[in-house]
Every structure is written in C-alpha cells, then in structure tokens.
Amino acid sequence: MKTKIFPIFLIFTFSIIFFVFYKGLQNTNVYTPTIKSEIKIPNFDAKEFFSKDKINSDQIFIGSDYYLLNIWASWCVPCKEEHKYLMDLSKKENIKIIGQNYKDNFENAKNFLINLDNPYDLIFLDNDGTIAIEWGAYGVPETFLIQNNKIIKKIIGPLNEKLLFEIKELTQ
Amino acid sequence: MNILKFLVSVIFLIYCFSSDLKAKNLEIEITKNLRCLICQGQSVYDSDSEFANSLKILVEKKLNEGLNEKQIYIYLKDKYGDWILYDPGFSKNTYFLWLLPILMFIFGGAIILRKVILKKKNYELS
Numbered sequence: 190m191k192t193k194i195f196p197i198f199l200i201f202t203f204s205i206i207f208f209v210f211y212k213g214l215q216n217t218n219v220y221t222p223t224i225k226s227e228i229k230i231p232n233f234d235a236k237e238f239f240s241k242d243k244i245n246s247d248q249i250f251i252g253s254d255y256y257l258l259n260i261w262a263s264w265c266v267p268c269k270e271e272h273k274y275l276m277d278l279s280k281k282e283n284i285k286i287i288g289q290n291y292k293d294n295f296e297n298a299k300n301f302l303i304n305l306d307n308p309y310d311l312i313f314l315d316n317d318g319t320i321a322i323e324w325g326a327y328g329v330p331e332t333f334l335i336q337n338n339k340i341i342k343k344i345i346g347p348l349n350e351k352l353l354f355e356i357k358e359l360t361q
Numbered sequence: 362m363n364i365l366k367f368l369v370s371v372i373f374l375i376y377c378f379s380s381d382l383k384a385k386n387l388e389i390e391i392t393k394n395l396r397c398l399i400c401q402g403q404s405v406y407d408s409d410s411e412f413a414n415s416l417k418i419l420v421e422k423k424l425n426e427g428l429n430e431k432q433i434y435i436y437l438k439d440k441y442g443d444w445i446l447y448d449p450g451f452s453k454n455t456y457f458l459w460l461l462p463i464l465m466f467i468f469g470g471a472i473i474l475r476k477v478i479l480k481k482k483n484y485e486l487s
Contacts, residue, residue, distance in 0.1 A: 221398075228439075292411060292415075317415060318411060318412070318418070319418055319419045319422065321415060322412075322416060323440070324440075325440035325441055327398055327399060328399060328410075328411060328412055
C-alpha cells in the first residue's frame with residue numbers, strides 16, 4: 190500500500206508545480222504592488238513646455254474639474270500608440286489633459302506634437318524625471334486621473350479602448 | 362613658504378573631498394537599500410534605468426534639502442509602498458513577513474522536542 194501512495198503523491202505534486210509554473214509563464218515578471226488609491230497629488234515646481242515659465246502644481250490642478258495627467262516622451266513608442274486615445278479625450282469638455290514631458294529633447298517633443306497633433310491643455314517639463322517620482326510613477330507612459338486634488342485612477346502603461354471607456358465612465 | 366602653501370592646499374583639498382565623500386556615502390547607502398522597480402532584482406544604486414537614475418537625483422536633492430535617511434525612506438514608501446525598500450519596517454502588512462521565521466523556528470523546535478521526548482519515553486519503557 191505504501192509503495193502505491195508514494196508515486197501518486199509524487200505525480201500529484203509535480204502536476205501542481207507544472208500547472209503553477211505554466212500559468213506563471215503568461216504573467217508579467219514585473220511585480221507592481223497595489224497602492225491605496227485616492228492619494229493626494231504632490232506639490233512641485235516645473236517649467237511650462239513652450240514658454241519655459243515657472244509654474245507650481247497648485248496653478249495647474251484647480252477646483253473640482255477632472256484632470257488627466259499624462260507622462261509622455263517623444264522617444265517612447267507606446268506613447269505614440271496611446272496618442273489617438275488622448276486626442277479622443279481632448280474633445281471632452283469636462284476633462285483637462287495635462288502633459289508631463291519626461292526626459293525629452295525639446296525639438297523632438299515639439300515635432301512629435303506637430304506630427305501627431307497636440308491633445309494637451311498644458312504641458313510642463315520634467316527633464317530629470319524627479320517629478321515623475323513625486324507622482325509615484327515608474328516610467329513612460331503613465332496616466333493619472335485627478336479630481337479634487339486626489340488621484341482617482343492610475344494607469345501604468347499605454348491607454349487602450351477598455352481604459353478609455355473606463356475613464357469616460359468615471360468622468361460622466 | 363612654497364611648501365607651506367602646498368601643504369595648506371593639500372589639507373584643504375582633503376577636507377573638501379572627505380566631506381563630499383561622506384555625503385556621497387550616505388547617498389550610496391540609501392540607494393543600495395532601494396529596489397529598482399523597473400529592473401527588479403537590482404538595487405537603485407546598481408541599476409542604470411531611467412527610473413533609477415531619476416531616483417538617485419531625487420535622493421541627492423532630498424539630502425540637500427536636509428531630510429535624513431529615515432525621512433527619505435518614509436517619503437518613498439508613501440509613493441511606492443513597502444516594496445521599494447529592501448529592508449521594510451514592521452507594520453501590519455509585514456507582520457507575517459517578520460514573524461514567519463520565528464514561527465517556523467518555534468514550530469520546528471516543537472517537533473524536535475516532541476521527538477526527543479517520545480524517544481526518551483520509549484527508551485525508559487523498554
């Protein structure tokens with residue numbers, strides 16, 4: 190009896206291990222911890238994209254309007270993919286799109302906007318990437334939906350149809 | 362006179378260098394205890410990703426602003442959670458993490474103790 194249980198146990202264990210690892214193959218290998226949402230937006234100073242005037246975050250996010258902060262760069266390929274969704278959202282009246290130009294070359298960034306059109310109501314510069322860290326961002330592209338100085342949704346990576354729909358639902 | 366000048370300048374240079382080194386050392390120590398969230402498995406100090414490079418600049422900035430090591434950790438924990446620290450503090454999210462080794466130790470100890478006692482009993486009985 191003892192000799193029979195052992196092989197069955199072995200096969201059972203290995204099939205579970207196989208199943209777990211096989212499932213794991215499809216998962217991304219970058220672990221992103223879930224952070225409590227509804228955190229307050231950071232306070233920071235930045236330069237405006239075109240005029241290079243100094244602005245504070247208090248002057249950007251005012252009142253109870255919806256703001257969509259999008260971190261982008263001209264060298265970032267997924268940013269090009271999500272651009273059409275931002276253009277779509279820019280047509281919505283009740284939502285202001287703020288761009289954060291991340292570690293970019295000014296001429297390249299300007300050409301990016303000329304070629305693909307400008308969905309942003311305002312853009313500020315983040316040349317050394319430290320403002321992105323203030324936001325708790327990982328890289329580009331990343332999008333934050335903000336209302337009443339609180340982050341109500343955080344999107345890591347490019348926007349897609351589904352996320353666009355979600356944003357529209359949230360800002361109804 | 363020339364020798365004196367030379368000595369003074371050398372001492373001055375050493376002084377400047379050492380105080381600069383001290384600040385740099387603290388910065389390195391902090392960035393070594395931060396996990397790079399883009400290239401996981403590397404510390405921020407070891408990594409050369411955009412994220413890690415920005416974080417290095419930020420740590421330097423915060424140190425210049427007068428924040429100490431602990432304050433910087435708290436600041437970053439607020440933004441990214443415990444995951445960014447290689448040495449997370451004791452909180453309700455990390456009870457399990459910190460207590461598991463102790464529990465395992467106690468549990469293992471209990472098993473061994475039981476075996477020893479049983480063996481002793483059997484020996485005495487026989």
